Amino acid sequence: MADYAHPEVLVSTDWVARHLGDTDTIRVIESNEDVLLYATGHLHNAVHIDWQTDLQDDLVRDYIGAQEFARLCSEHGIRNDTTVVFYGDKSNWWACYAFWVFKLFGHKDCRIMDGGRAKWSAEGRVLTPDVPAYPSTNYEAQEPGGDIRAFHAEVVRHMERGGALVDVRSPQEYIGEVTHMPGYPQEGALRGGHIPGAVNVPWSRAAREDGTFKSREMLEEIYLQEQGLTPKGDTVAYCRIGERSSHTWFVLRYLLGFKNVKNYDGSWTEWGNLVGAPIERGEPEAE
Amino acid sequence: MSDRLTETVEQFALVPDTDRLYLLLDYAEQLPPLPDRLSAAREAGLGRVHECQSPVFLYAEVEGETVHLFADVPREAPTVRGLVGLLVETYEGATPEEVAALPEDLLYRLGIAKQLGMRRQQGFAGVLHRLKTSVAEAAR
Structure with missing residues (x-):
């Protein structure tokens, strides 16, 4: 991974396994195509954000606003300086999508777990149905920025x-x-x-x-x-x-x-x- | 709607909005494995619901006036597995007429359309369509 232009944004399943307990500074987020897959089992301490029901607003065919995004992050105990690590099904499609939406709202430290959910499972690592709860935060979201989104x-x-x-x-x-x-x-x-x-x-x-x-x-x-x-x-x-x-x-x-x-x-x-x-x-x- | 579907819809209505979708997980869990006699058809790719991105296979047999349903859906796709499981459980033993009368707006009646989101709702239409056509063909 070290050869990549920005190697710090990609983390391995090993790295994530070592940091699952660091919930004060790191939040692991599962984003899938299948809305119920998280409920069947996920990484210990990981929260669920759905690309469609959490991040999109059908009424305007757009993403949620900055206020809703701030509320979503606060509910999951994410602060502005939290390291968020995304992973999911389908070779991380939806993880990358959620990563992009977080960047749209200006979240600084976003990462992807290389290989996603499939690699984690293939390595025989633990999945749990227990849903964690974190103390609410006061996240401050920027208005969505235009430099990564083309209209x-x-x-x-x-x-x-x-x-x-x-x-x-x-x-x-x-x-x-x-x-x-x-x-x-x-x-x-x-x-x-x-x-x-x-x-x-x-x-x-x-x-x-x-x-x-x-x-x-x-x-x-x-x-x-x-x-x-x-x-x-x-x-x-x-x-x-x-x-x-x-x-x-x-x-x-x-x-x-x-x-x-x-x-x-x-x-x-x-x-x-x-x-x-x-x-x-x-x-x-x-x- | 058949009596059993009416019962299922009533059960869904008892559960609060936010938890209702999770009822599908029980159906996903309870979907019986495909009988051995259908595994050759499954291997040959017959019975695949092409509208679904995940490999979903659905089979219908009709004995007299009784419908028997069989399906194979990956566990990694619990939402569609749950929806198929619900159909199999609710319509196993039904008459071909009851299957033909299955309402197209089932997801709304179950109260889970909104929780699935717009884009996921319509993929389900392929499963319903396949169920109806294979029962109609088997009943002929």
Whole structure:
């Protein structure tokens, strides 16, 4: 892990196992696709934050506000200087998503447990159904910041000036053969294809079989040499709803040290359905 | 709704909003394993509910006027395992007509739609659809 641009944000299952008792300074947070998985057993002393019912506000199709975020953190005994460590199912998709949302509200010390829940279980480590309770804190949340989140208008300008766009969906979704990912019909779009100029790097290429991140060398091979992305340039990542792309955002920002990379969470469910938004279909054009 | 579903809906209504979703964990726990005679079909990928991202398999047999249901859902996906378990338990032994009349808005009637969140609700529609079509086919 030491080779990564910001190695401190990635911690091992060993590290977490050693720090499970340090609840005064560290809070371990499980974030899953499955809303009941935490209840069946989780890391000792870990709390549960759900990407959908805790972090999103359906009424405005946006994230919760700073006040609600502060309340959520306070309820879980998280202070502004607490080290929060995220882990979850599905190769840490939702852990990365929650990490990104915490960064949006300006939380300083966020980390990911490499390999997530699957690695922890595979190593035969203990899971418990006991839900911990922590004394409430007075968390102060910032208004969500814009430097890691791209809105539609900004993506349009970015596209027009030929900025780097990374589409992290499956090749079938990128080419335009299907309008949703297998298994997620509810997150479809009326049109299939991608944002003009985007390259296609499915998010899973950054992960190993066991859910851990690939080495820096392997990641550079994919994103830098193969795709020609540059850590100094402005980059925007997107998928369908912004969760797979938060995984790639994490890889580019923290493991490869990209200076300015944003997650476009409106993603294809917004762009693909938007009146007047241009799209491309088929394979990327050869240069 | 069948009498047993009405009973289940009433049981769910007795539990406070915040705890209701956890009732699914009991159903997830109680889902019987797939009988051996269906394991070949399972291996061949038959009976898979393609709308579910997790590998969910659902089988229906109809004996006279009686429906028998079997399913396999990973334990790592307890929410969908619980929902499938609820359907299997509530509709085992039902008539094909009762399955055909299963309400599409079941999650609302159970009072767990909001707790699941908008995006998770619609994935369940694939399971319901598969249940109804496989019972209808088996009854033919």
